[in-house]
Amino acid sequence: MKIAPFRIEQYYAVHEFTAPHMLSSSDAESVAIAEVLALEPDAAERLFAQRLGYTESVGAPELRAAAAALYDTTSPDDVIVVAAAEEAIFVAYHALLQPGDHVVVETPCYESALEVARSAGADVTEWCRSAGNGWAHDLDALEAALRPDTRLVYTNTPHNPTGLLMPRQVLDRVVELCAERGAWLFADEVYRELEHDPADRLPAAVDLYDRALSLGSMSKTYGLPGLRLGWLASRDRAVLARIVDLKHYTTICSSAPSELLSALALRHRHVFADRSRAIVLANLELVDAFLERHAERFSWVRPTASTIGFVRIEGVEDTSVFCQQLVADAGVLLLPGTVYDVPTHVRLGFGRSAMPMALGLFEAWIETRS
Structure with a gap:
């Protein structure tokens, strides 16, 4: 079997566990095992007996x-x-x-x-x-x-x-x-x-x-x-x-x-879905405000579901260079659209509770380059 390199996973293999601030995550905020076990009275006992x-x-x-x-x-x-x-x-x-x-x-x-x-x-x-x-x-x-x-x-x-x-x-x-x-x-x-x-x-x-x-x-x-x-x-x-x-x-x-x-x-599952949705909707308000402040440079079709959106960066034809510079300078990880063959865009993730800090650092970095 011959298969092309998996560009998304290659990119994350380099950066996901070394970049201090994730701004591209596709998953929602996770929880500790203890929080899952707390959902049913005998769950911990069943896990230990497994x-x-x-x-x-x-x-x-x-x-x-x-x-x-x-x-x-x-x-x-x-x-x-x-x-x-x-x-x-x-x-x-x-x-x-x-x-x-x-x-x-x-x-x-x-x-x-x-x-x-x-x-x-x-x-x-x-x-x-x-x-x-x-x-x-x-x-x-x-x-x-x-x-x-x-x-x-x-x-x-x-x-x-x-x-x-x-x-x-x-x-x-x-x-x-x-x-x-x-x-x-x-x-x-x-x-x-x-x-x-x-x-x-x-x-x-x-x-x-x-x-x-x-x-x-x-x-x-x-x-x-x-x-x-x-x-x-x-x-x-x-x-x-x-x-x-x-x-x-x-x-x-x-x-x-x-x-x-x-x-x-x-x-x-509704415990987790409702928790994820609450984080997403709160973070979306911050992303909306960010995009409004920088409308001359960033735009998207506002997402209607999930933890992610696809942001266009005006004047950038290859966002891989942009993303590499961002993570090197500010420790903030965006996913370049080159991994989707859409090099003018980046994937932005807003499903985690630490997203506001990452977004703030991204904005500060953008302003230093203006």
């Missing part, structure tokens, strides 16, 4: 049940547990795709959604969204990209890196177009339940289409990336079985303590 043996490849029954509860049409048997979103993308693509299969990927995107499809030998067409039209979803462009034999369509909503929700009418049309061809819809929904207005929440793809895979994760909305777990939900149990067959060549099974803690957290 045997450290192998677990089921499909995932612990209590975790699959907790994940299935996020959807309207699924049971625990419609869910498999994976090692976060990365393994989900890898095993699902390799289970579903053969060399030469046609795939359409919504871009810009988390790079593995594009490159893993290519590594599986697929013929990949990008459904490109553009800052020029406010990151709107161009359905005519999608229809032009699709073929009669398209095998799979990848979508991401709420979207990384823009933080925007797909309009409901667009989602419905995407489902229709996939159904017309019998194509799989791989729906990356890792920021679901972190809509800035919960009334805007979309139905999960798995509840709309019998050939959909909905991807969820502990990492983003719930702020628990250290558990390293996610899940795939689908009403097609045969394809889930094929995916598990691939998982036997990757992780085989998950960490028993992580499964226990993830199931516990998901049973109380």
Whole structure:
């Protein structure tokens, strides 16, 4: 297998644990294990009694049940547990795709959604969204990209890196177009339940289409990336079985303590989602004020969900140089849009409680350069 370097992760490997101030994080504020255990009276006792043996490849029954509860049409048997979103993308693509299969990927995107499809030998067409039209979803462009034999369509909503929700009418049309061809819809929904207005929440793809895979994760909305777990939900149990067959060549099974803690957290997921939303909305007010003060230099399409937004820097054609100078001078880490092939933008994260300090240091650095 040949695969291109994963630029986002390469960038973070250099800077994430050395930069003092994060201003690009895609995950929400995390918590200590003790806070998770406090959600149920006997949780600590159950964790201490947990045997450290192998677990089921499909995932612990209590975790699959907790994940299935996020959807309207699924049971625990419609869910498999994976090692976060990365393994989900890898095993699902390799289970579903053969060399030469046609795939359409919504871009810009988390790079593995594009490159893993290519590594599986697929013929990949990008459904490109553009800052020029406010990151709107161009359905005519999608229809032009699709073929009669398209095998799979990848979508991401709420979207990384823009933080925007797909309009409901667009989602419905995407489902229709996939159904017309019998194509799989791989729906990356890792920021679901972190809509800035919960009334805007979309139905999960798995509840709309019998050939959909909905991807969820502990990492983003719930702020628990250290558990390293996610899940795939689908009403097609045969394809889930094929995916598990691939998982036997990757992780085989998950960490028993992580499964226990993830199931516990998901049973109380609104505690984490509501906490994340409160931090996000408070920080968004600060970002709005910052952008207003520096409107001549920075702009964005205001996010409607998630912990992130995509900011354009006027007069900068390659933000990688800008970001490298910022982290060197001020210790503040932004993610350059070059990792998304959008070099005029940076990803800004506002899901953590320390974000105001990082934003203040960024603003002070900007003013020294004016």
